[in-house]
Amino acid sequence: MAKLFEERERAAEMLFVRGEEARFMMHCQGVRSLAAYAAKKLGIYDQEAGAYAHELLSAAVHGTKDEDLIERVRADLAAGGVIVDPARLRLELNRSTAQGIYALGPAAIGEGARVLS
Numbered sequence: 001m002a003k004l005f006e007e008r009e010r011a012a013e014m015l016f017v018r019g020e021e022a023r024f025m026m027h028c029q030g031v032r033s034l035a036a037y038a039a040k041k042l043g044i045y046d047q048e049a050g051a052y053a054h055e056l057l058s059a060a061v062h063g064t065k066d067e068d069l070i071e072r073v074r075a076d077l078a079a080g081g082v083i084v085d086p087a088r089l090r091l092e093l094n095r096s097t098a099q100g101i102y103a104l105g106p107a108a109i110g111e112g113a114r115v116l117s
Helices: 002-042 046-061 066-079 086-104
Strands: none
Touching: 002 046, 002 066, 002 086, 046 066, 066 086
């Protein structure tokens, strides 16, 4: 009986880990989309745009909060002479993250899981 309980507990833990990994990957997709949106607005492409996306992803991986990422992108855009409402940037980040989660389906992130943080 104890072995069955331990197996179920391990299975539940694995589901949780997979769900967290999927949410993380989808959040990274959202950050990439936000970077691509900003790069396009700034008129930067190819390697320079890739480097910009890498910088934002690195910041996100190291714990930078979404609002801080959005403020950084807004400041970068403003420095390039492009004025964008932070709500538009937030929408771009959340839209892409949600699309990725929707594409995976609820089974991939765990039933009843929190979609966006």
